[in-house]
Amino acid sequence: MFFEAKSVTPETLLDEVRRLAEAKYRFVTMSQTALDERALRLYYHFDENLTLTDLRRACDLFPQSGMTHLCMEVDKDQLIPSISSVYFCALLIENETQDQFGVRFDGLPLDYQGALYLEGEVARGPYFTMTTVKRASGEAPPKGPQGGQQ
Amino acid sequence: MSRTTVIPFGPQHPVLPEPLHIKFVVEDENVVQAVPQLGFVHRGLESLVRTKDFNRMVVVVERICGICSCIHANCYCNAIEDMLGVTAPPRAQFLRVIWSELHRIHSHLLWLGLFADAFGFESVFHQFWRIREHVMDICEATAGNRVILSINVVGGVRRDLVPDQIRWMLAQLNEIEKGMHELTKTMLNDYTVQERTRDIGVLTKDDACLLGAVGPTLRGSGWECDERMHGYAAYKDLNFVPVVEQDGDCYARSKVRFYETLHSIALVREALNRLPESELAVKLPGNPDGESVFRVEQPRGELFYYVRGNGTKMLERMRVRTPTFANIPPLLHMLPGCKLPDVPVIVLSIDPCISCTER
Numbered sequence: 001m002f003f004e005a006k007s008v009t010p011e012t013l014l015d016e017v018r019r020l021a022e023a024k025y026r027f028v029t030m031s032q033t034a035l036d037e038r039a040l041r042l043y044y045h046f047d048e049n050l051t052l053t054d055l056r057r058a059c060d061l062f063p064q065s066g067m068t069h070l071c072m073e074v075d076k077d078q079l080i081p082s083i084s085s086v087y088f089c090a091l092l093i094e095n096e097t098q099d100q101f102g103v104r105f106d107g108l109p110l111d112y113q114g115a116l117y118l119e120g121e122v123a124r125g126p127y128f129t130m131t132t133v134k135r136a137s138g139e140a141p142p143k144g145p146q147g148g149q150q
Numbered sequence: 151m152s153r154t155t156v157i158p159f160g161p162q163h164p165v166l167p168e169p170l171h172i173k174f175v176v177e178d179e180n181v182v183q184a185v186p187q188l189g190f191v192h193r194g195l196e197s198l199v200r201t202k203d204f205n206r207m208v209v210v211v212e213r214i215c216g217i218c219s220c221i222h223a224n225c226y227c228n229a230i231e232d233m234l235g236v237t238a239p240p241r242a243q244f245l246r247v248i249w250s251e252l253h254r255i256h257s258h259l260l261w262l263g264l265f266a267d268a269f270g271f272e273s274v275f276h277q278f279w280r281i282r283e284h285v286m287d288i289c290e291a292t293a294g295n296r297v298i299l300s301i302n303v304v305g306g307v308r309r310d311l312v313p314d315q316i317r318w319m320l321a322q323l324n325e326i327e328k329g330m331h332e333l334t335k336t337m338l339n340d341y342t343v344q345e346r347t348r349d350i351g352v353l354t355k356d357d358a359c360l361l362g363a364v365g366p367t368l369r370g371s372g373w374e375c376d377e378r379m380h381g382y383a384a385y386k387d388l389n390f391v392p393v394v395e396q397d398g399d400c401y402a403r404s405k406v407r408f409y410e411t412l413h414s415i416a417l418v419r420e421a422l423n424r425l426p427e428s429e430l431a432v433k434l435p436g437n438p439d440g441e442s443v444f445r446v447e448q449p450r451g452e453l454f455y456y457v458r459g460n461g462t463k464m465l466e467r468m469r470v471r472t473p474t475f476a477n478i479p480p481l482l483h484m485l486p487g488c489k490l491p492d493v494p495v496i497v498l499s500i501d502p503c504i505s506c507t508e509r
Contacts, residue, residue: 003443026375027362029471031443031456043456045443047375066380067443089362089479093471110185117189 005043005071010081013044013072017083020046025068027087032097035073040101044070044083074103082107092116152177157490161190165268165494168504172497176490184485186478192508199457199465204230204438205304207465214470215506216297217257218448220249222470223302228382229444229455230304234435239428242306243384248421249293249301250383250446251414255326256285257449258411261501262337265404268494269346274336281329284322291315306431316422327415330408337408347401351484351496354398363480364473365451366410367500370403372396377447388420400499407449407501437461448473450501472506 008016028045035041046068074080082105084091094105095116102114155176161169169190175183198210211226212219224246231238238246263278286296292315293299301309311319337343353363358371368375369392376392378385393409395402438459445454451473458467477500484496 003441021360024359026359028445028452029454029469029476031467031469033458033467045454045456067445069443087360087362088483089360089476092475092478116187117192 003067003069005069008070008072010072010074010078013070014081014083014086016070017044017086020068021086023048027083027089028067030090030093030097032101034101038076040074040076040103042072042074042080042097044072046070076101076103079104079106081105084109152180154182159493159497163494165264166497166502168502169508170497170502170504172485174485174490174493179490181485181488181490181493184482186482188504188507190508191504195509196468196470199468201464203463204459204465205463207468208302208304209300211470212298212300212302214509215472215503217260217503218253218450218453218506219297220246220253220299220301221446221448221453223300224250224383225444225446225453225455226457226468227302227304228446229442229457230438230459232444233438233440233442233457233459234304236305236432236434238306238383239430239432240384240426241310241428242430244387244421244425245307245309245311245430246302247384247388248311248418249289249299251418251421252285252289253299254414254449255411255418256282256289257501258407258414259285261407261449261498262404262411265495265498266337266343268498269342271340271342274333277329277333277336281326281333284326284329288319288322292319303431305434306429308430310430311422311425316425319422320419323415323419327412330412330415334408338405343404344401346492346495347404347499348397348399350400350492351488351499352397352399353480353484357483358398358480361480361483362476363451364476365448365501366403366406367451367477367480369393370395370406371398377445377452380445382444382446384421387424388417390417400495403499437463438465448506450474450503450506451476470509472503472509474500474503474507477502478507 025046025048028047031043033041048066048068080103082094085107091108091110094108095112098114099116157174157176159172159174160166161171171187173185174181195210195214199207208223211222214222259278259282263275266274289299290296292311293301293309301307353371355372358368358373374392374394378390393406393413395405439461441458443456445452453473454471456469457465460466481500488496
């Protein structure tokens with residue numbers, strides 16, 4: 001379904017998430033989209049279905065209904081507040097986001113520091129496989145991997 | 151005085167054939183902390199959307215997980231169809247349900263066998279896997295493959311069922327149901343099974359919600375929550391009722407899966423008997439543009455897809471949240487406090503699929 005998301009900022013995110021937790025919403029996951037090299041859009045998806053008993057009555061009118069989405073745009077350099085203090089289950093997806101997008105979350109109860117998927121000690125062969133990356137001519141190659149993925 | 155030891159569990163372990171590593175801090179026989187490590191076989195399939203045509207991505211998402219390949223493709227196709235504003239024809243919707251439920255049946259049978267094996271009941275393991283072969287035969291006879299079915303395309307399905315196949319499938323379903331009924335007493339009432347699974351790995355109703363549990367893990371804790379209740383594909387036309395248990399322990403979760411297998415047999419039978427006549431797929435109006443999310447129910451729980459298109463043949467972003475990824479935090483909550491010999495039973499009770507998680 002096409003979805004509408006409520007915009008939040010790093011300052012208002014935790015208040016909004018606490019309000020949803022009090023209303024017994026279930027945290028589904030986060031989705032991330034890189035808008036450009038510096039900006040990242042984060043979606044927080046929540047499920048309100050746990051309070052309903054028969055969704056089939058509404059499914060013809062509202063297929064895939066019952067979700068609430070928050071949207072936040074952040075700069076990759078800024079610290080993003082972690083929602084793991086409210087929803088502990090968010091810690092895995094927040095760590096995954098650190099791995100894949102190079103951002104940092106503030107207040108993670110278990111912080112893999114960008115190495116959820118690949119520990120620093122296996123960033124060399126035989127466990128680590130480098131892939132080729134297309135670059136414009138003249139562009140300088142990035143520094144070597146520090147426990148993250150290319 | 152108790153002694154603290156750190157014990158590694160996986161990525162190679164006799165009861166866990168998939169590469170998940172959990173570091174256990176134990177005091178004598180009691181687990182006090184569990185820290186997971188993922189990424190041993192991470193494949194980065196999500197990023198392939200930027201280099202592959204959105205139609206060809208169907209075969210990629212099927213390979214995220216073998217055991218529920220058809221359901222991954224179903225979810226992906228639905229998300230793209232939503233963006234394109236098209237709906238698969240009625241017959242395709244029913245066929246998607248039939249093959250999805252066959253996957254659920256063989257996934258649950260595989261799990262029931264592995265679960266029995268985890269607490270040393272090898273004869274039950276063999277019996278469940280013997281029954282499972284009937285489902286694999288149905289998949290092979292109707293889709294041409296046992297595991298990766300490749301029946302979904304964006305806009306519908308690519309294969310149909312003929313009346314002879316339907317009659318044969320109904321006979322096979324009777325055999326599967328008969329086999330399940332023969333095992334009911336052993337799996338659900340046996341003293342050994344109950345001793346190893348009752349009051350083990352308890353997840354309370356409130357914790358299940360707060361920790362984001364999905365699927366049989368959530369329903370085993372008393373929540374009536376199943377994505378099929380939304381009525382995607384043909385579920386809105388079928389007599390679907392979620393299976394719910396209240397106790398939240400390993401026994402409750404195995405009971406949910408056992409009865410879901412029987413319910414899936416009934417759903418396939420109903421869908422086969424009510425299969426409508428229509429074309430198999432619709433023509434697509436163009437390339438996907440915009441953002442879309444879609445959720446379906448996998449054997450292990452809610453599967454979530456987020457896709458973002460930009461009007462070209464390549465998608466800009468795809469994000470997959472698999473059920474095992476969601477069930478790891480509840481698992482980390484269940485493990486502290488348990489005895490070390492119960493660890494394999496509790497870990498298996500969420501039906502972990504690392505192939506899905508390491509998409």
